[in-house]
Amino acid sequence: MRSRQEDREVEADRAVLEKEERSEPSLICPPPRSRSYRPPEDLQSCLESHVREVFGPSLPEDWQQTPLQENRLKHRLLVRLAAELGHAVPNSQLHRMRRAGDVLAFYRTPVKDETKIDELAAAELPPNLKIIWQK
Numbered sequence: 510m511r512s513r514q515e516d517r518e519v520e521a522d523r524a525v526l527e528k529e530e531r532s533e534p535s536l537i538c539p540p541p542r543s544r545s546y547r548p549p550e551d552l553q554s555c556l557e558s559h560v561r562e563v564f565g566p567s568l569p570e571d572w573q574q575t576p577l578q579e580n581r582l583k584h585r586l587l588v589r590l591a592a593e594l595g596h597a598v599p600n601s602q603l604h605r606m607r608r609a610g611d612v613l614a615f616y617r618t619p620v621k622d623e624t625k626i627d628e629l630a631a632a633e634l635p636p637n638l639k640i641i642w643q644k
Contacts, residue, residue, distance in 0.1 A: 545622035546596040552616055559589050560609045573610035590616065 549555065557572050563586045568575055577583040583606065590612070591597035598606060598615055606612050621628075630640045 544620060546594075546620040548617050548619060549594070553613065555593065556590065556609065556613050556616065559586060559593075563589070573608065573613060575609040577606055577608060577612070586612070596620070 560572050560575055561568060563582055564575055577586070586609075587598055587603075587606070594616060596616070598612070602615065606615065626640065634640070
């Protein structure tokens with residue numbers, strides 16, 4: 510027969526094991542995230558409304574000339590757009606976003622999620638050129 514002390518130790522060991530099992534990272538690899546992006550039809554009006562919300566009444570007459578000098582407001586604008594459009598400005602291009610027009614130009618550019626090899630395989634190739642995928 511076990512003593513109360515032994516019972517407590519066994520329960521403590523079980524609790525530790527359960528906690529370790531729950532905290533182990535999952536080894537399942539998530540599917541690759543698609544990086545493709547197609548600009549929406551109403552992009553300009555969407556961007557203009559976000560610029561007006563973030564910058565308020567201090568906008569120039571041409572909203573695309575709105576300077577993004579204040580980092581707090583620039584961040585707020587880019588975060589809203591990234592959430593709504595599902596496409597964020599990469600860190601390497603943040604310094605290029607100086608005016609609202611620069612942000613509009615970035616979001617107007619579609620992004621394909623395929624390699625050059627994929628593009629070639631989908632294209633009509635001359636008869637002497639073939640792409641064969643190895644498995």
